[in-house]
Amino acid sequence: MKKQTAMNRDWIATARTLSEALPYLQRYTGAIVVIKFGGHAMGDDAEMESFARDVVLMRQVGVNPVIVHGGGPMINEMLAKLGVESAFVNGKRVTDAATVEVVEMVLSGRVNKRIVQAINSQGGKAVGLSGKDAGMMVCNQTDPALGFVGTPAEMNPAVLHQLFEAGMIPVVAPLGSGRAGETFNVNGDTAAGAVAAALKADRLLLLTDVAGVKDASGEVVTELTPEHIAELTEAGVIAGGMIPKTETALAAIAGGVRAVVILDGRAPNACLLELFTDHGAGSLIRRK
Numbered sequence: 001m002k003k004q005t006a007m008n009r010d011w012i013a014t015a016r017t018l019s020e021a022l023p024y025l026q027r028y029t030g031a032i033v034v035i036k037f038g039g040h041a042m043g044d045d046a047e048m049e050s051f052a053r054d055v056v057l058m059r060q061v062g063v064n065p066v067i068v069h070g071g072g073p074m075i076n077e078m079l080a081k082l083g084v085e086s087a088f089v090n091g092k093r094v095t096d097a098a099t100v101e102v103v104e105m106v107l108s109g110r111v112n113k114r115i116v117q118a119i120n121s122q123g124g125k126a127v128g129l130s131g132k133d134a135g136m137m138v139c140n141q142t143d144p145a146l147g148f149v150g151t152p153a154e155m156n157p158a159v160l161h162q163l164f165e166a167g168m169i170p171v172v173a174p175l176g177s178g179r180a181g182e183t184f185n186v187n188g189d190t191a192a193g194a195v196a197a198a199l200k201a202d203r204l205l206l207l208t209d210v211a212g213v214k215d216a217s218g219e220v221v222t223e224l225t226p227e228h229i230a231e232l233t234e235a236g237v238i239a240g241g242m243i244p245k246t247e248t249a250l251a252a253i254a255g256g257v258r259a260v261v262i263l264d265g266r267a268p269n270a271c272l273l274e275l276f277t278d279h280g281a282g283s284l285i286r287r288k
């Protein structure tokens with residue numbers, strides 16, 4: 001028998017990985033997967049390119065991916081440049097009339113178009129829109145003290161179904177419209193959860209900058225129940241930016257999403273590993 005070289009061992013491993021992916025590819029054909037791409041998960045151009053390739057591959061194998069993005073750090077940067085002060089209350093940005101203009105400019109203009117372009121450069125057909133388009137996300141004011149911060153109240157996801165049918169990949173900025181014509185700033189996790197519930201998505205992937213939800217000893221919990229989330233939150237182990245994520249996960253499950261995964265978006269091929277291999281990444285919260 002011919003001796004295996006290191007190089008052809010690599011090829012054999014690649015072929016095996018593809019072969020092992022078959023049941024997962026079959027399971028996810030036609031599935032709707034909503035991906036929250038947070039500002040901290042975005043990284044540099046190479047990481048953005050890798051994310052975009054994964055999304056295009058998903059679409060290529062018959063998955064319907066929807067990206068709902070954040071961009072908090074990019075909004076902070078622009079507000080600082082403009083000399084506008086900004087504060088957060090319970091993870092939400094206090095948003096006055098001047099701030100919401102900057103938020104919309106950064107999210108819809110900059111961040112959204114960067115993602116759209118990255119996906120299209122990999123051969124996908126991404127379309128950028130915000131929750132204001134086609135009345136997709138109509139909001140109520142969350143709390144008068146927060147100004148133009150919205151809570152999704154009425155979702156109209158028809159435009160997303162039309163984009164799926166046309167083979168397009170929707171990229172959604174977390175902005176909503178008010179009934180009086182206002183523009184509302186919506187937390188990215190909240191927006192992704194509302195979109196996923198409106199679509200009754202098969203998966204909601206919340207990409208962040210940590211490997212998953214960690215317990216008191218710092219270990220990632222691979223599968224979380226609502227009871228365990230309540231316990232960890234009560235004990236202050238789930239804190240800060242992880243609170244809106246676990247809240248979103250529970251609300252999405254209650255709204256009809258099959259499963260939510262909180263995982264590290266900067267890890268190479270995080271979404272592919274999660275969907276198409278045995279090596280699920282991050283913390284899984286699923287419907288009973």
Ligand SMILES: Nc1ncnc2c1ncn2[C@@H]1O[C@H](COP(=O)(O)OP(=O)(O)O)[C@@H](O)[C@H]1O
Nearest residue numbers: 038040208209210212213214237238239241242
């Ligand atoms: N139990 C926990 N497990 C993991 N991360 C946690 C936990 N509690 C708090 N965090 C923090 O939550 C952060 C993720 O939230 P955030 O920074 O808002 O993410 P993003 O910008 O990706 O939406 C982590 O970087 C971590 O510092």
Ligand SMILES: CC(=O)N[C@@H](CCC(=O)OP(=O)(O)O)C(=O)O
Nearest residue numbers: 038039070071072092093187188
């Ligand atoms: C109301 C509210 O806080 N909106 C967020 C929207 C962006 C966001 O959520 O970005 P990340 O996902 O990157 O954190 C904000 O203004 O920062």
